[in-house]
Amino acid sequence: MNDYDTGKSVEVCFSPALYTGFRNDDAIVVVVDILRATSAIITAFMNGVRRLIPVATLEEAREYKDKGYLVAAERDGIVRDFADFGNSPYNFRREAIENRDIVYSTTNGTHSIMIAKESYRVVIGGYLNLSALTDYIISENRNVIVLCAGWKNKFNIEDTLFAGALVEQVLQNQNFMTICDSTHAAIDLWNLARKDVLGYIEKAAQRQRLKKNQLDDVLEYCHTTDLTRCIPVLEEYYLTKLDVK
Amino acid sequence: MNDYDTGKSVEVCFSPALYTGFRNDDAIVVVVDILRATSAIITAFMNGVRRLIPVATLEEAREYKDKGYLVAAERDGIVRDFADFGNSPYNFRREAIENRDIVYSTTNGTHSIMIAKESYRVVIGGYLNLSALTDYIISENRNVIVLCAGWKNKFNIEDTLFAGALVEQVLQNQNFMTICDSTHAAIDLWNLARKDVLGYIEKAAQRQRLKKNQLDDVLEYCHTTDLTRCIPVLEEYYLTKLDVK
Numbered sequence: 150m151n152d153y154d155t156g157k158s159v160e161v162c163f164s165p166a167l168y169t170g171f172r173n174d175d176a177i178v179v180v181v182d183i184l185r186a187t188s189a190i191i192t193a194f195m196n197g198v199r200r201l202i203p204v205a206t207l208e209e210a211r212e213y214k215d216k217g218y219l220v221a222a223e224r225d226g227i228v229r230d231f232a233d234f235g236n237s238p239y240n241f242r243r244e245a246i247e248n249r250d251i252v253y254s255t256t257n258g259t260h261s262i263m264i265a266k267e268s269y270r271v272v273i274g275g276y277l278n279l280s281a282l283t284d285y286i287i288s289e290n291r292n293v294i295v296l297c298a299g300w301k302n303k304f305n306i307e308d309t310l311f312a313g314a315l316v317e318q319v320l321q322n323q324n325f326m327t328i329c330d331s332t333h334a335a336i337d338l339w340n341l342a343r344k345d346v347l348g349y350i351e352k353a354a355q356r357q358r359l360k361k362n363q364l365d366d367v368l369e370y371c372h373t374t375d376l377t378r379c380i381p382v383l384e385e386y387y388l389t390k391l392d393v394k
Numbered sequence: 395m396n397d398y399d400t401g402k403s404v405e406v407c408f409s410p411a412l413y414t415g416f417r418n419d420d421a422i423v424v425v426v427d428i429l430r431a432t433s434a435i436i437t438a439f440m441n442g443v444r445r446l447i448p449v450a451t452l453e454e455a456r457e458y459k460d461k462g463y464l465v466a467a468e469r470d471g472i473v474r475d476f477a478d479f480g481n482s483p484y485n486f487r488r489e490a491i492e493n494r495d496i497v498y499s500t501t502n503g504t505h506s507i508m509i510a511k512e513s514y515r516v517v518i519g520g521y522l523n524l525s526a527l528t529d530y531i532i533s534e535n536r537n538v539i540v541l542c543a544g545w546k547n548k549f550n551i552e553d554t555l556f557a558g559a560l561v562e563q564v565l566q567n568q569n570f571m572t573i574c575d576s577t578h579a580a581i582d583l584w585n586l587a588r589k590d591v592l593g594y595i596e597k598a599a600q601r602q603r604l605k606k607n608q609l610d611d612v613l614e615y616c617h618t619t620d621l622t623r624c625i626p627v628l629e630e631y632y633l634t635k636l637d638v639k
Contacts, residue, residue, distance in 0.1 A: 163549055166411055170547045302415045304408055304576040331549040333597050337586055338579060352578050 156326035158292045159319055161312045161335045165261045166302040171294050177286060178265040179274040179315065182298035183307045184355045185236045185364075186258025188371040189221075191277045192238040194390050195377040197247035201388040203259040204252055213252040219245075222254045226362045237367055250387075257298040262383060265296055271383035272391065276311060276371065281378040283318040285391070290324055295335075306338070306353040310346060313339025346372050401571035403537045404564055406557045406580045410506045411547040416539050422531060423510040424519040424560065427543035428552045429600045430481045430609075431503025433616040434466075436522045437483040439635050440622040442492035446633040448504040449497055458497040464490075467499045471607045482612055495632075502543040510541055511628060517636065518626035521556060521616065526623040528563040530636070535569055540580075551583070551598040555591060558584025591617050 162171045181187055193201055202218075204210050210222040211231050220232045221240065228235030234245075236255050253259065265271045269291060274282050286293050295315060297308035313335035319325050320336075327333070342349035347368060350356050359365040382391040407416045426432055438446055447463075449455050455467040456476050465477045466485065473480030479490075481500050498504065510516045514536060519527050531538050540560060542553035558580035564570050565581075572578070587594035592613060595601050604610040627636040 163408065164412060166415070167409060167547060167549070170411070300575075302412060303574075304412070304579065306575045306579060309575075309579065328599050328602065329548075330545075330551045330597075330599050334549065334551060334554065334579070334583060338582060341582055341586065352575075354573050354575050357573065 156324055157290060158329070159316050159325050159327040159332055160293070160329040161295045161297065161309070161316060161331045163297050163304045163309065163331055164299040164302050165257075165264055165296065168264055168296060173292055173294065174267050174269065176268055176292040176294050177270045177272060177289060178268045179272055179282065179293065179295045180258065180261045180265060180298065181274050181295060181308045181311050182255070182258040182261065183275055183311050183371055184359060185238060185367055185371060186255040186298065187273050188275045188277055188367070189236055189238040189241060190253070190258070190273050190381050190388065191275050191377060191379060193241040193246060193251065194379040194381050195277070196241055196243040198241065198251055199248050200250040201381065202250065202252045202386065203262050203388065204254045205259055205263060207254060210252055210254040219249055219251045221251055224256055226256070226358060226364050237364065238370060239367065257300060261296050261298040266383060268294070273381035273388065274311070274315060276314070276374045277376045278378065278380055279315060279318070280375045281380055282315060285380055286319050287322045287324070293319065300355055305355055307350050307355060309335050310339050310342050310350070313337070314343070401569055402535060403574070404561050404570050404572040404577055405538070405574040406540045406542070406554070406561060406576045408542050408549045408554065408576055409544040409547050410502075410509055410541065413509055413541060418537055418539065419512050419514065421513055421537040421539050422515045422517060422534060423513045424517055424527065424538065424540045425503065425506045425510060425543065426519050426540060426553045426556050427500070427503040427506065428520055428556050428616055429604060430483060430612055430616060431500040431543065432518045433520045433522055433612070434481055434483040434486060435498070435503070435518050435626050435633065436520050436622060436624060438486040438491060438496065439624040439626050440522070441486055441488040443486065443496055444493050445495040446626065447495065447497045447631065448507050448633065449499045450504055450508060452499060455497055455499040463497045464494055465497045469501055471501070471603060471609050482609065483615060484612065502545060506541050506543040507628060513539075516628035518633065519556070519560060521559070521619045522621045523623065523625055524560060524563070525620045526625055527560060530625055531564050532567045532569070538564065545600055550600055552595050552600060554580050555584050555587050555595070558582070559588070
């Protein structure tokens with residue numbers, strides 16, 4: 150018997166730096182980096198990429214490039230000179246990526262994927278696959294941890310809002326419950342913001358960073374709900390498309 | 395020139411585990427552990443304690459006890475057998491503590507105080523001294539970081555709400571500004587909760603823990619505003635009363 154003896158637990162972790170306090174190798178971990186890594190990854194699979202290989206360092210990304218791979222690499226929102234493209238979902242057009250393997254390194258997203266790799270399953274979440282993800286979590290009937298990539302280990306608003314949207318849907322199923330304060334906070338912030346999410350995130354630091362770097366053309370796209378049923382999932386060292394109904 | 399060139403920065407750090415990302419040795423750090431450590435510490439100074447010595451381990455607390463000090467020590471809300479009292483503010487009655495030195499070890503509060511010790515000043519915050527603290531921060535006109543003690547490095551609701559209450563007041567002064575997502579979130583959660591804070595924190599995990607251990611008699615007291623102008627401040631290795639106007 151534990152705190153969660155009445156159901157499967159739903160938890161939200163606001164930063165990779167807090168993950169050790171949540172770690173549960175029996176849980177599904179949903180990695181979230183709305184602006185823009187996980188939105189881009191979902192787009193890539195929606196457009197037919199075969200495998201996406203997350204790497205932690207730019208050096209690794211460069212080595213893969215030398216071996217002939219397509220490489221997406223950025224830091225702080227800026228594409229690196231050796232890379233084929235950066236972190237914008239618009240880069241992952243079907244004609245550029247279909248049936249290809251891509252190596253991928255980003256500021257915050259890659260790290261979050263790798264720290265969760267010992268869990269039952271690491272999946273990639275965003276508004277683009279919100280309903281598919283909800284259905285998958287409910288069908289698995291397992292504990293779930295939503296891991297927000299944040300910004301350099303800090304809490305961020307845009308990942309938290311999505312976490313709130315997702316866990317609110319999951320918690321409507323009576324097999325799931327929560328006693329996690331950050332889950333409650335994420336739901337309350339989501340309900341404050343949901344009527345005008347793009348207006349609400351005007352105050353988010355990442356929204357201002359993207360604007361400054363003229364990368365804010367993706368805001369509306371990254372907040373579009375249910376464009377796809379694709380759920381990227383980590384297998385060994387790469388992401389692939391989860392086989393779901 | 396930096397992100398904060400238009401004013402003194404206001405930031406909220408949701409957990410000691412995130413503090414390295416905020417650390418700024420030129421800032422005032424306000425340590426917050428509403429249920430119950432910082433509420434108890436403020437009460438102790440309000441009732442005339444001379445010095446309060448925070449220690450990290452129970453072993454240290456026990457050594458001080460052997461030397462004849464009054465000792466407050468608990469873990470997970472439970473008083474340790476060798477200690478004179480635990481973490482309830484009600485223990486710190488004037489007749490028990492006036493002009494005495496007390497050694498103090500708690501689950502989360504002590505650790506947060508010690509990790510911030512290199513900053514310009516570490517002060518202790520709670521609803522009990524909210525207005526005094528606001529006035530002090532504004533009069534110092536420095537960057538400020540509100541460090542929530544959280545629960546075992548996790549985000550908690552009750553510390554976040556107080557952080558929101560405090561930074562909202564400070565930001566009414568035009569010398570201060572924020573671009574920190576957790577500050578915006580704390581303010582929004584505070585404004586959701588402020589009309590019925592005790593009702594809102596019903597969902598907080600710590601509120602349930604205190605109830606389970608029959609320690610929830612302090613809830614209303616710990617959310618009482620402006621009982622005192624006392625601001626406990628860290629000097630070398632102990633807390634004392636800050637000299638303010």
